[in-house]
Amino acid sequence: MIVHCPNCDKQLKLTDKIWDSVQQLGPGKKIKVKCVHCALPFGLDVSSLKQARSGHHQAHPASDTSSLGGRVRPPAPPNVEWLADGTFDEKEVVEDIPRALVLMPESVNRDAVVQAATIFGYRVEQALTAEEAIENMRFVNYAAVFLHEHFEPGGIGSGKFHQFMRMMNMSRRRYIFYVLLGGQFRTLYDLQALACSVNLVVNDTEIPFIGTVLKKAIPEFETLFGPLMEELQVVGK
Known part of the structure:
Protein backbone atom coordinates (compact mmCIF):
# COMPACT_ATOMS: atom_id res chain seq x y z
CA MET A 1 0.00 0.00 0.00
CA ILE A 2 1.26 3.48 -0.94
CA VAL A 3 0.90 6.57 1.27
CA HIS A 4 2.21 10.11 1.00
CA CYS A 5 4.41 11.61 3.70
CA PRO A 6 2.67 14.83 4.90
CA ASN A 7 6.08 16.40 5.59
CA CYS A 8 7.86 15.95 2.23
CA ASP A 9 4.90 14.71 0.10
CA LYS A 10 6.87 11.76 -1.22
CA GLN A 11 5.40 8.30 -1.67
CA LEU A 12 6.08 5.53 0.84
CA LYS A 13 5.38 1.85 0.38
CA LEU A 14 4.48 0.39 3.77
CA THR A 15 4.68 -3.27 4.74
CA ASP A 16 1.66 -5.51 5.19
CA LYS A 17 2.54 -5.79 8.88
CA ILE A 18 2.14 -2.04 9.37
CA TRP A 19 -1.20 -1.97 7.55
CA ASP A 20 -2.46 -4.90 9.61
CA SER A 21 -1.54 -2.94 12.74
CA VAL A 22 -3.36 0.15 11.43
CA GLN A 23 -6.52 -1.86 10.73
CA GLN A 24 -6.56 -3.08 14.34
CA LEU A 25 -6.36 0.43 15.82
CA GLY A 26 -9.28 1.70 17.86
CA PRO A 27 -11.09 5.02 17.23
CA GLY A 28 -8.78 8.00 17.62
CA LYS A 29 -5.67 5.83 17.88
CA LYS A 30 -2.59 6.28 15.70
CA ILE A 31 0.79 4.69 15.17
CA LYS A 32 3.88 6.67 14.26
CA VAL A 33 6.05 5.79 11.26
CA LYS A 34 9.19 7.52 10.05
CA CYS A 35 9.55 8.67 6.46
CA VAL A 36 12.56 7.11 4.73
CA HIS A 37 13.00 10.24 2.61
CA CYS A 38 12.90 13.12 5.14
CA ALA A 39 13.32 11.05 8.35
CA LEU A 40 10.39 12.88 9.99
CA PRO A 41 7.65 10.91 11.81
CA PHE A 42 3.94 11.11 11.03
CA GLY A 43 0.81 9.36 12.28
CA LEU A 44 -1.28 6.70 10.59
CA ASP A 45 -4.82 5.73 11.53
CA VAL A 46 -7.74 3.87 9.95
CA SER A 47 -8.71 6.93 7.92
CA SER A 48 -5.20 6.96 6.43
CA LEU A 49 -5.81 3.42 5.20
CA LYS A 50 -9.10 4.42 3.56
CA GLN A 51 -7.55 7.47 1.91
CA ALA A 52 -4.66 5.43 0.56
CA ARG A 53 -7.04 2.87 -0.93
CA SER A 54 -9.33 5.48 -2.47
CA GLY A 55 -6.33 7.38 -3.80
CA HIS A 56 -5.05 4.19 -5.42
CA HIS A 57 -8.38 3.58 -7.19
CA GLN A 58 -8.71 7.20 -8.27
CA ALA A 59 -5.20 7.24 -9.67
CA HIS A 60 -6.11 4.57 -12.26
CA PRO A 61 -9.81 4.97 -13.17
CA ALA A 62 -10.91 3.43 -16.43
CA SER A 63 -12.73 6.56 -17.58
CA ASP A 64 -10.01 9.11 -16.76
CA THR A 65 -7.85 8.67 -19.84
CA SER A 66 -10.77 8.18 -22.20
CA SER A 67 -12.63 11.31 -21.10
CA LEU A 68 -9.52 13.46 -21.46
CA GLY A 69 -8.28 12.08 -24.76
CA GLY A 70 -5.61 9.87 -23.22
CA ARG A 71 -4.35 12.49 -20.77
CA VAL A 72 -3.97 11.76 -17.07
CA ARG A 73 -6.55 13.42 -14.83
CA PRO A 74 -4.91 15.76 -12.29
CA PRO A 75 -5.51 15.14 -8.58
CA ALA A 76 -8.51 16.78 -6.96
CA PRO A 77 -7.95 20.03 -5.02
CA PRO A 78 -7.75 19.77 -1.23
CA ASN A 79 -10.87 19.92 0.90
CA VAL A 80 -10.99 23.33 2.61
CA GLU A 81 -14.41 23.09 4.26
CA TRP A 82 -12.72 23.30 7.66
CA LEU A 83 -11.72 26.93 6.93
CA ALA A 84 -15.29 28.15 7.46
CA ASP A 85 -15.67 26.85 11.01
CA GLY A 86 -11.99 26.88 11.92
CA THR A 87 -11.90 23.22 12.92
CA PHE A 88 -8.28 22.18 13.08
CA ASP A 89 -6.70 19.44 15.13
CA GLU A 90 -4.37 21.74 17.07
CA LYS A 91 -4.12 19.28 19.96
CA GLU A 92 -2.52 16.67 17.76
CA VAL A 93 0.07 19.15 16.49
CA VAL A 94 1.01 20.18 20.01
CA GLU A 95 1.29 16.59 21.18
CA ASP A 96 3.66 15.79 18.33
Whole structure:
Protein backbone atom coordinates (compact mmCIF):
# COMPACT_ATOMS: atom_id res chain seq x y z
CA MET A 1 0.00 0.00 0.00
CA ILE A 2 1.26 3.48 -0.94
CA VAL A 3 0.90 6.57 1.27
CA HIS A 4 2.21 10.11 1.00
CA CYS A 5 4.41 11.61 3.70
CA PRO A 6 2.67 14.83 4.90
CA ASN A 7 6.08 16.40 5.59
CA CYS A 8 7.86 15.95 2.23
CA ASP A 9 4.90 14.71 0.10
CA LYS A 10 6.87 11.76 -1.22
CA GLN A 11 5.40 8.30 -1.67
CA LEU A 12 6.08 5.53 0.84
CA LYS A 13 5.38 1.85 0.38
CA LEU A 14 4.48 0.39 3.77
CA THR A 15 4.68 -3.27 4.74
CA ASP A 16 1.66 -5.51 5.19
CA LYS A 17 2.54 -5.79 8.88
CA ILE A 18 2.14 -2.04 9.37
CA TRP A 19 -1.20 -1.97 7.55
CA ASP A 20 -2.46 -4.90 9.61
CA SER A 21 -1.54 -2.94 12.74
CA VAL A 22 -3.36 0.15 11.43
CA GLN A 23 -6.52 -1.86 10.73
CA GLN A 24 -6.56 -3.08 14.34
CA LEU A 25 -6.36 0.43 15.82
CA GLY A 26 -9.28 1.70 17.86
CA PRO A 27 -11.09 5.02 17.23
CA GLY A 28 -8.78 8.00 17.62
CA LYS A 29 -5.67 5.83 17.88
CA LYS A 30 -2.59 6.28 15.70
CA ILE A 31 0.79 4.69 15.17
CA LYS A 32 3.88 6.67 14.26
CA VAL A 33 6.05 5.79 11.26
CA LYS A 34 9.19 7.52 10.05
CA CYS A 35 9.55 8.67 6.46
CA VAL A 36 12.56 7.11 4.73
CA HIS A 37 13.00 10.24 2.61
CA CYS A 38 12.90 13.12 5.14
CA ALA A 39 13.32 11.05 8.35
CA LEU A 40 10.39 12.88 9.99
CA PRO A 41 7.65 10.91 11.81
CA PHE A 42 3.94 11.11 11.03
CA GLY A 43 0.81 9.36 12.28
CA LEU A 44 -1.28 6.70 10.59
CA ASP A 45 -4.82 5.73 11.53
CA VAL A 46 -7.74 3.87 9.95
CA SER A 47 -8.71 6.93 7.92
CA SER A 48 -5.20 6.96 6.43
CA LEU A 49 -5.81 3.42 5.20
CA LYS A 50 -9.10 4.42 3.56
CA GLN A 51 -7.55 7.47 1.91
CA ALA A 52 -4.66 5.43 0.56
CA ARG A 53 -7.04 2.87 -0.93
CA SER A 54 -9.33 5.48 -2.47
CA GLY A 55 -6.33 7.38 -3.80
CA HIS A 56 -5.05 4.19 -5.42
CA HIS A 57 -8.38 3.58 -7.19
CA GLN A 58 -8.71 7.20 -8.27
CA ALA A 59 -5.20 7.24 -9.67
CA HIS A 60 -6.11 4.57 -12.26
CA PRO A 61 -9.81 4.97 -13.17
CA ALA A 62 -10.91 3.43 -16.43
CA SER A 63 -12.73 6.56 -17.58
CA ASP A 64 -10.01 9.11 -16.76
CA THR A 65 -7.85 8.67 -19.84
CA SER A 66 -10.77 8.18 -22.20
CA SER A 67 -12.63 11.31 -21.10
CA LEU A 68 -9.52 13.46 -21.46
CA GLY A 69 -8.28 12.08 -24.76
CA GLY A 70 -5.61 9.87 -23.22
CA ARG A 71 -4.35 12.49 -20.77
CA VAL A 72 -3.97 11.76 -17.07
CA ARG A 73 -6.55 13.42 -14.83
CA PRO A 74 -4.91 15.76 -12.29
CA PRO A 75 -5.51 15.14 -8.58
CA ALA A 76 -8.51 16.78 -6.96
CA PRO A 77 -7.95 20.03 -5.02
CA PRO A 78 -7.75 19.77 -1.23
CA ASN A 79 -10.87 19.92 0.90
CA VAL A 80 -10.99 23.33 2.61
CA GLU A 81 -14.41 23.09 4.26
CA TRP A 82 -12.72 23.30 7.66
CA LEU A 83 -11.72 26.93 6.93
CA ALA A 84 -15.29 28.15 7.46
CA ASP A 85 -15.67 26.85 11.01
CA GLY A 86 -11.99 26.88 11.92
CA THR A 87 -11.90 23.22 12.92
CA PHE A 88 -8.28 22.18 13.08
CA ASP A 89 -6.70 19.44 15.13
CA GLU A 90 -4.37 21.74 17.07
CA LYS A 91 -4.12 19.28 19.96
CA GLU A 92 -2.52 16.67 17.76
CA VAL A 93 0.07 19.15 16.49
CA VAL A 94 1.01 20.18 20.01
CA GLU A 95 1.29 16.59 21.18
CA ASP A 96 3.66 15.79 18.33
CA ILE A 97 6.22 18.17 19.86
CA PRO A 98 8.49 16.05 22.10
CA ARG A 99 8.54 17.10 25.73
CA ALA A 100 11.48 17.13 28.11
CA LEU A 101 11.36 17.16 31.92
CA VAL A 102 14.25 18.99 33.63
CA LEU A 103 14.77 18.21 37.33
CA MET A 104 17.58 20.39 38.66
CA PRO A 105 18.13 22.92 41.46
CA GLU A 106 17.93 26.53 40.35
CA SER A 107 21.31 27.42 38.86
CA VAL A 108 23.13 28.60 35.77
CA ASN A 109 23.58 24.96 34.80
CA ARG A 110 19.82 24.39 34.86
CA ASP A 111 19.33 27.35 32.55
CA ALA A 112 21.93 25.87 30.21
CA VAL A 113 20.13 22.51 30.11
CA VAL A 114 16.74 24.14 29.51
CA GLN A 115 18.14 26.29 26.71
CA ALA A 116 19.92 23.36 25.04
CA ALA A 117 16.85 21.12 25.22
CA THR A 118 14.67 23.88 23.77
CA ILE A 119 17.08 24.48 20.89
CA PHE A 120 17.14 20.74 20.27
CA GLY A 121 13.36 20.82 19.70
CA TYR A 122 11.93 19.80 23.08
CA ARG A 123 9.14 21.61 24.88
CA VAL A 124 10.70 21.86 28.33
CA GLU A 125 8.82 21.44 31.60
CA GLN A 126 10.14 21.49 35.17
CA ALA A 127 9.10 20.21 38.58
CA LEU A 128 10.10 21.42 42.03
CA THR A 129 9.85 18.10 43.89
CA ALA A 130 10.22 14.40 43.17
CA GLU A 131 6.56 13.86 43.98
CA GLU A 132 5.51 16.49 41.45
CA ALA A 133 7.84 15.00 38.84
CA ILE A 134 6.46 11.49 39.37
CA GLU A 135 2.91 12.80 39.11
CA ASN A 136 3.76 14.52 35.83
CA MET A 137 5.27 11.30 34.49
CA ARG A 138 2.00 9.46 35.09
CA PHE A 139 0.13 11.70 32.65
CA VAL A 140 2.76 12.85 30.13
CA ASN A 141 4.91 10.77 27.80
CA TYR A 142 8.19 12.65 28.01
CA ALA A 143 10.77 12.02 25.30
CA ALA A 144 13.66 13.10 27.54
CA VAL A 145 14.29 13.48 31.27
CA PHE A 146 17.24 15.33 32.84
CA LEU A 147 17.89 14.59 36.53
CA HIS A 148 20.64 16.24 38.60
CA GLU A 149 22.18 14.44 41.56
CA HIS A 150 21.26 17.34 43.87
CA PHE A 151 17.60 17.54 42.86
CA GLU A 152 16.62 15.49 45.92
CA PRO A 153 18.29 15.81 49.34
CA GLY A 154 19.10 12.11 49.43
CA GLY A 155 20.85 12.19 46.07
CA ILE A 156 20.27 9.88 43.14
CA GLY A 157 21.07 6.65 44.98
CA SER A 158 18.17 6.96 47.42
CA GLY A 159 16.09 9.49 45.50
CA LYS A 160 12.45 8.68 44.83
CA PHE A 161 12.45 9.82 41.22
CA HIS A 162 15.43 7.76 40.09
CA GLN A 163 13.93 4.68 41.74
CA PHE A 164 10.66 5.42 39.96
CA MET A 165 12.49 5.52 36.62
CA ARG A 166 14.38 2.31 37.35
CA MET A 167 11.15 0.47 38.16
CA MET A 168 9.28 1.79 35.12
CA ASN A 169 7.91 -0.79 32.71
CA MET A 170 10.27 -1.19 29.76
CA SER A 171 7.43 -0.81 27.26
CA ARG A 172 7.42 2.86 28.26
CA ARG A 173 10.96 3.39 29.52
CA ARG A 174 12.62 2.52 26.21
CA TYR A 175 11.11 5.61 24.60
CA ILE A 176 12.59 8.03 27.17
CA PHE A 177 16.09 9.47 26.78
CA TYR A 178 17.11 9.57 30.45
CA VAL A 179 20.08 11.75 31.47
CA LEU A 180 21.86 12.00 34.84
CA LEU A 181 23.95 15.06 35.65
CA GLY A 182 26.34 15.76 38.53
CA GLY A 183 29.88 15.83 39.82
CA GLN A 184 30.11 12.06 40.23
CA PHE A 185 29.60 11.32 36.53
CA ARG A 186 32.00 11.22 33.59
CA THR A 187 30.50 12.77 30.50
CA LEU A 188 29.56 10.35 27.68
CA TYR A 189 30.87 7.37 29.68
CA ASP A 190 28.54 4.66 28.40
CA LEU A 191 29.62 2.07 30.95
CA GLN A 192 28.67 4.37 33.83
CA ALA A 193 25.37 5.19 32.13
CA LEU A 194 24.63 1.48 31.76
CA ALA A 195 25.42 0.86 35.44
CA CYS A 196 22.98 3.64 36.41
CA SER A 197 20.25 2.40 34.03
CA VAL A 198 20.26 5.64 32.04
CA ASN A 199 21.05 6.68 28.48
CA LEU A 200 23.59 9.41 29.19
CA VAL A 201 25.68 10.82 32.04
CA VAL A 202 27.10 14.35 32.10
CA ASN A 203 29.56 15.90 34.56
CA ASP A 204 28.83 19.35 36.00
CA THR A 205 31.90 20.80 34.30
CA GLU A 206 30.56 19.83 30.86
CA ILE A 207 26.99 21.11 31.38
CA PRO A 208 27.85 24.41 29.61
CA PHE A 209 28.46 22.22 26.54
CA ILE A 210 25.29 20.13 26.99
CA GLY A 211 23.99 21.22 23.59
CA THR A 212 27.00 19.69 21.84
CA VAL A 213 26.75 16.57 24.00
CA LEU A 214 23.10 16.08 23.01
CA LYS A 215 23.91 16.54 19.32
CA LYS A 216 26.25 13.58 19.62
CA ALA A 217 24.34 11.34 22.04
CA ILE A 218 20.73 11.55 20.83
CA PRO A 219 21.37 10.74 17.14
CA GLU A 220 23.52 7.79 18.24
CA PHE A 221 20.68 6.61 20.48
CA GLU A 222 18.12 6.94 17.67
CA THR A 223 20.38 5.19 15.16
CA LEU A 224 21.01 2.29 17.52
CA PHE A 225 17.52 1.79 18.94
CA GLY A 226 15.20 3.65 16.53
CA PRO A 227 14.47 0.76 14.12
CA LEU A 228 13.95 -1.66 17.01
CA MET A 229 11.52 0.68 18.79
CA GLU A 230 9.55 1.25 15.58
CA GLU A 231 9.09 -2.49 15.08
CA LEU A 232 8.08 -2.96 18.73
CA GLN A 233 5.57 -0.12 18.41
CA VAL A 234 4.05 -1.73 15.33
CA VAL A 235 3.44 -4.99 17.19
CA GLY A 236 2.13 -3.10 20.24
CA LYS A 237 5.02 -3.57 22.67
